[in-house]
Amino acid sequence: MKTNLLSQSNLKLEKNDIPTWGLSLMPEKRNSQGINLCEFSTKACRNSCIVDSGNARFEKVNEARLRKTDFFLSEKEQFLKQLWAELNYLNTVYKQVLIRLNMYSDIDWNQEFSSFGYDLTKLESLIFYGYTKSPKILDSSASLNNFDLVFSFSGYNWALCSHYLDAKICNISIVFKLKKGEKMPTTYKGYEVINGDESDQRLKSIEGTGKIIALSYKSPVARGKDSYKPSKFVIEL
Numbered sequence: 001m002k003t004n005l006l007s008q009s010n011l012k013l014e015k016n017d018i019p020t021w022g023l024s025l026m027p028e029k030r031n032s033q034g035i036n037l038c039e040f041s042t043k044a045c046r047n048s049c050i051v052d053s054g055n056a057r058f059e060k061v062n063e064a065r066l067r068k069t070d071f072f073l074s075e076k077e078q079f080l081k082q083l084w085a086e087l088n089y090l091n092t093v094y095k096q097v098l099i100r101l102n103m104y105s106d107i108d109w110n111q112e113f114s115s116f117g118y119d120l121t122k123l124e125s126l127i128f129y130g131y132t133k134s135p136k137i138l139d140s141s142a143s144l145n146n147f148d149l150v151f152s153f154s155g156y157n158w159a160l161c162s163h164y165l166d167a168k169i170c171n172i173s174i175v176f177k178l179k180k181g182e183k184m185p186t187t188y189k190g191y192e193v194i195n196g197d198e199s200d201q202r203l204k205s206i207e208g209t210g211k212i213i214a215l216s217y218k219s220p221v222a223r224g225k226d227s228y229k230p231s232k233f234v235i236e237l
Contacts, residue, residue, distance in 0.1 A: 155232030
């Protein structure tokens with residue numbers, strides 16, 4: 001069986017030591033129904049969203065992402081049935097697999113699957129990881145044995161981020177805009193920094209908790225060269 005909704009064709013996923021598949025849906029309200037798939041997005045993060053970087057310069061890539069998104073929204077039961085089949089297949093042929101279902105979206109996948117009678121925790125070879133700005137998604141995932149999420153700094157949620165860091169509940173991702181030749185910081189606001197550009201393999205069992213995952217700002221080529229605007233979301237050192 002070949003996967004269809006899931007894909008490995010992402011430069012960052014390919015850097016991972018563990019085989020990794022991702023699901024690329026369009027973020028926020030970028031779908032035919034105008035349904036918000038990133039509840040806690042801000043204007044600044046939408047303007048800098050990585051969905052518009054890299055391969056987004058190719059029209060066919062964007063079309064494929066939009067088709068999947070509209071499939072999810074218009075035929076959710078069939079979409080989840082197909083996605084479950086793909087996940088179950090990977091669970092049977094690999095000893096360990098990383099799955100990033102929110103490459104660009106911020107959906108509570110455990111809730112979506114549970115509402116149709118599927119239990120993602122039964123797929124014991126799979127580790128569902130990724131980034132979220134939703135406290136609800138982060139907190140609900142804490143009790144799931146095969147979920148490993150990073151909370152994302154939005155520019156306006158530092159109080160919550162610092163709480164998660166100090167309590168060592170999880171790691172926090174922050175986007176930095178580096179000047180030419182500038183390296184990622186080793187610490188930020190007193191917290192240890194991990195360079196998140198080196199791979200996408202986010203596992204607390206390896207990286208620990210209470211740390212900042214530093215991601216470099218990626219130019220949203222699909223929006224044009226001059227689309228960058230300073231904001232609280234992107235940290236300029």
